Amino acid sequence: MDTSSEFSSRSRSTMEFLRRTVVYLRPYKWAAAGNIILAFFTIGFYFVFPYVTQYIIDTVIGGRKMDLLLPAALCLLGTFLLCEFCNALRIIVNTHFGQNVIFDMRRDVYARLQRLPVHFFDHRASGDLMTRVIDDVASVHRVLVDGVERTATTFLSIIVILIILLFKNVTLTMLALIPLAILIAGTLWYTLTAHRRYRKQREAIGAMNALLMDNLQGVRQIKSFGRQNHEDERFRERADGLRHSTLSVMKVWAAYSPAMTFAGSLGMVLVLWVGGPMVVDGTMTLGGLVGFIFYLTLFYQPIGRLDGLNQMLQSARAASDRVFDILDAADEQQGWDRIAPLKTPVRGEVRYDRVNFSYNGSGRTLKDISLHARPGEMIALVGPTGSGKSTLVNLLPAFYEAASGRIFIDSQDIAGVSLESLRSRISVVSQEAFLFNGTVRENILYGRLDATGDQMLAASRAANCHEFIMSLPGGYDSRVGERGVKLSVGEKQRISIARALLKDAPILILDEATASVDTVTERLIQEALSRLMANRTSFVIAHRLSTIRNAHQILVMHHGEIVERGNHEELLDRGGVYARLCLIRDMEEDDKGGVQKRKAPYTTDL
Numbered sequence: 001m002d003t004s005s006e007f008s009s010r011s012r013s014t015m016e017f018l019r020r021t022v023v024y025l026r027p028y029k030w031a032a033a034g035n036i037i038l039a040f041f042t043i044g045f046y047f048v049f050p051y052v053t054q055y056i057i058d059t060v061i062g063g064r065k066m067d068l069l070l071p072a073a074l075c076l077l078g079t080f081l082l083c084e085f086c087n088a089l090r091i092i093v094n095t096h097f098g099q100n101v102i103f104d105m106r107r108d109v110y111a112r113l114q115r116l117p118v119h120f121f122d123h124r125a126s127g128d129l130m131t132r133v134i135d136d137v138a139s140v141h142r143v144l145v146d147g148v149e150r151t152a153t154t155f156l157s158i159i160v161i162l163i164i165l166l167f168k169n170v171t172l173t174m175l176a177l178i179p180l181a182i183l184i185a186g187t188l189w190y191t192l193t194a195h196r197r198y199r200k201q202r203e204a205i206g207a208m209n210a211l212l213m214d215n216l217q218g219v220r221q222i223k224s225f226g227r228q229n230h231e232d233e234r235f236r237e238r239a240d241g242l243r244h245s246t247l248s249v250m251k252v253w254a255a256y257s258p259a260m261t262f263a264g265s266l267g268m269v270l271v272l273w274v275g276g277p278m279v280v281d282g283t284m285t286l287g288g289l290v291g292f293i294f295y296l297t298l299f300y301q302p303i304g305r306l307d308g309l310n311q312m313l314q315s316a317r318a319a320s321d322r323v324f325d326i327l328d329a330a331d332e333q334q335g336w337d338r339i340a341p342l343k344t345p346v347r348g349e350v351r352y353d354r355v356n357f358s359y360n361g362s363g364r365t366l367k368d369i370s371l372h373a374r375p376g377e378m379i380a381l382v383g384p385t386g387s388g389k390s391t392l393v394n395l396l397p398a399f400y401e402a403a404s405g406r407i408f409i410d411s412q413d414i415a416g417v418s419l420e421s422l423r424s425r426i427s428v429v430s431q432e433a434f435l436f437n438g439t440v441r442e443n444i445l446y447g448r449l450d451a452t453g454d455q456m457l458a459a460s461r462a463a464n465c466h467e468f469i470m471s472l473p474g475g476y477d478s479r480v481g482e483r484g485v486k487l488s489v490g491e492k493q494r495i496s497i498a499r500a501l502l503k504d505a506p507i508l509i510l511d512e513a514t515a516s517v518d519t520v521t522e523r524l525i526q527e528a529l530s531r532l533m534a535n536r537t538s539f540v541i542a543h544r545l546s547t548i549r550n551a552h553q554i555l556v557m558h559h560g561e562i563v564e565r566g567n568h569e570e571l572l573d574r575g576g577v578y579a580r581l582c583l584i585r586d587m588e589e590d591d592k593g594g595v596q597k598r599k600a601p602y603t604t605d606l
């Protein structure tokens with residue numbers, strides 16, 4: 001399993017991590033302060049316990065003043081009550097504040113994710129990105145909310161108790177500090193080595209979720225190929241990766257954490273060893289020693305907590321690398337001067353001027369593409385599969401950026417046009433119809449959220465989907481399922497055409513929009529479209545010649561180049577590639593007795 005490149009992220013230092021995450025605390029500084037203050041109170045009340053205990057042992061029991069026992073016990077009870085009350089308040093403040101921080105972070109990460117260029121998603125697994133938005137963000141938020149509180153309370157407790165201990169007995173305190181050196185060395189070692197392990201663990205979670213998401217979407221393929229066992233094995237591998245990485249984190253933790261606690265106990269033993277004789281020779285009272293030991297427990301407790309804090313920090317740091325990878329990725333606008341809106345009204349003249357493009361930087365998917373679509377023209381693109389037709393049209397709404405050359409809409413270079421303005425003027429029906437998991441109505445209205453009911457009906461009639469929608473049990477309120485699984489491909493295509501028509505943009509891109517509907521339905525859609533396309537510039541990619549016969553220009557593509565151009569008659573007269581394709585198609589139609597075969601891709605050797 002090679003998951004390294006797909007799921008990895010750039011490593012950032014602890015300082016960078018802290019500097020950048022603390023930003024999220026700023027809007028809630030008062031809540032953070034309140035949280036810390038309440039935590040101080042809670043701890044402060046805990047400190048009273050050893051003091052009162054010492055008082056009961058030495059003064060009440062030792063001095064045989066039993067009448068003081070009740071007030072002392074009540075005092076202790078009151079302290080505990082106050083302590084837990086503060087604790088309850090702290091939990092409430094902490095939760096509110098924590099949820100606000102996580103909400104802000106998730107919102108930012110998601111907003112950024114949506115504005116990343118399409119090619120970012122070409123190289124990432126959706127399941128891994130989901131893990132980053134959900135798990136990794138939660139891990140980072142924990143360190144901000146719990147971490148800040150714990151750091152503050154831990155350090156304050158350590159200092160306060162140290163002072164109390166020094167006041168009580170300097171010699172014993174010095175002894176108690178001996179294990180501190182071991183604790184510091186251990187913590188340092190853990191901090192320096194933990195990041196790598198946590199990082200592996202987070203990558204393993206991402207890898208497992210990515211596979212899970214992929215397989216849930218491909219469940220029909222898994223079944224039809226009978227690959228359940230194969231997928232069991234693949235999932236087992238990923239889950240095992242997670243098990244191993246978690247075990248490796250925990251193995252080290254299992255050695256480190258008890259070792260640190262043991263070092264603390266060492267101090268306790270030393271204090272008893274030296275303190276015992278002190279009580280016997282009268283330099284210290286018994287209550288004094290017991291009180292000292294209680295305080296000592298309270299001293300080692302926060303020191304022990306430092307390990308947990310460190311564990312939380314290192315885990316969050318590894319998670320934050322993955323979150324910042326998203327936040328730091330260049331957004332679609334970056335590096336381009338995309339500020340001008342597209343000048344309105346858009347006439348719809350489109351010009352490509354010597355455009356070159358490649359997906360990976362090397363090789364050329366589009367070579368020297370030049371074309372000129374006058375307003376209202378229909379431009380058809382034909383050519384073998386993989387010849388670059390979809391790529392060519394995807395450059396117009398700037399899903400990808402051309403490597404060289406320029407694209408103009410109404411003489412305005414689109415490289416300088418804001419994406420929002422550009423995309424609002426282009427309707428796209430993509431090759432793979434995608435519907436959101438909602439109702440039919442919601443999916444069509446996605447084209448224009450404020451469209452009236454009549455406008456929506458007009459669009460769905462033009463796309464010839466009104467009738468089938470009405471025959472669904474819930475009509476326009478029927479749910480389409482995830483990605484529209486409850487509908488046939490042709491139905492999905494028609495709904496996506498309706499959605500695009502509702503958008504009512506001056507430029508229309510139809511990438512195999514009617515490839516999966518029958519010829520009769522297609523003809524009906526064509527008629528409606530030709531009315532609608534009359535004053536729009538449209539780019540139509542189709543394998544059926546009937547769809548493109550009436551196009552003003554037909555561009556024949558091959559290996560990323562436009563090898564022929566002209567209208568149907570001109571290209572037939574030329575007797576080139578297009579004419580050959582038509583000939584083959586005519587023969588196919590003859591074979592079928594005039595009935596067109598569905599989607600027969602051009603595989604002709606051009």
Ligand SMILES: Nc1ncnc2c1ncn2[C@@H]1O[C@H](COP(=O)(O)OP(=O)(O)OP(=O)(O)O)[C@@H](O)[C@H]1O
Nearest residue numbers: 122359360365384385386387388389390391392431
């Ligand atoms: N996201 C992508 N990342 C990398 N390469 C891609 C990507 N999309 C397409 N390609 C490659 O670019 C080339 C052109 O693909 P494109 O989708 O434009 O072809 P097409 O003409 O639309 O084919 P079809 O008729 O099958 O839809 C192909 O070789 C394809 O492998």
Ligand SMILES: [Mg+2]
Nearest residue numbers: 389390391431
């Ligand atoms: Mg395509």
